[in-house]
Amino acid sequence: MDPIVNAREPRGEEGRRFLEHMNADHEGMARWGTSFLAIPKDADVLDVGCGGGRNVQYFLDTCTEGTVTGIDMSEMSVKVSREVNASEIENGRCSIIQGNVSDLPFDEMSFDIVTAFETVYYWPDIVDSFKGVLHVLRSGGQFMICNEADSLNERTQSWVDRIGHGMRIYDADELRGFLKEAGFVGIEVHGVPENQWLCLVAKRP
Numbered sequence: 001m002d003p004i005v006n007a008r009e010p011r012g013e014e015g016r017r018f019l020e021h022m023n024a025d026h027e028g029m030a031r032w033g034t035s036f037l038a039i040p041k042d043a044d045v046l047d048v049g050c051g052g053g054r055n056v057q058y059f060l061d062t063c064t065e066g067t068v069t070g071i072d073m074s075e076m077s078v079k080v081s082r083e084v085n086a087s088e089i090e091n092g093r094c095s096i097i098q099g100n101v102s103d104l105p106f107d108e109m110s111f112d113i114v115t116a117f118e119t120v121y122y123w124p125d126i127v128d129s130f131k132g133v134l135h136v137l138r139s140g141g142q143f144m145i146c147n148e149a150d151s152l153n154e155r156t157q158s159w160v161d162r163i164g165h166g167m168r169i170y171d172a173d174e175l176r177g178f179l180k181e182a183g184f185v186g187i188e189v190h191g192v193p194e195n196q197w198l199c200l201v202a203k204r205p
Contacts (some may be wrong), residue, residue: 053081
């Protein structure tokens, strides 16, 4: 099986290998994206679609007085992410749960920062999903989307064809429009066109 088709919901040992690869391969893009966030040391962070847990680990290292929660629909992603962040889970600063962006199991205004690395491609109703993110953010909280694909680049169609499963790649204007419709303000857009890197940061009023 083409390993990339395991991207939406990694499973089995092939899924584990994919997650370990993603942890290493997307480090540069992820750190570029997080550079646009204001990250207080005591921030409570939620990483939606936490994958192999490397970004959860980054926020734990950065928010030394805060907490970090990861959520992913994939059982294997949850398992690997828990392994990567085992010490902070034991210390009570980290929680990794299995769940879906369409029904986030958190109270309103629970987080200062919500992130979505390489995952909004798969969100079933993106505006409703963004509204769910808005609900769990505190006033003035930041929502960051970081993608390594832009629909304006013709090469991205090959990824859609290989992965399938309802995958959709968006451009900056589409994502900005969805964020506005969901109620976000102060939307910033950043990009590195030669790498197809795209990052948007928006705030809850």
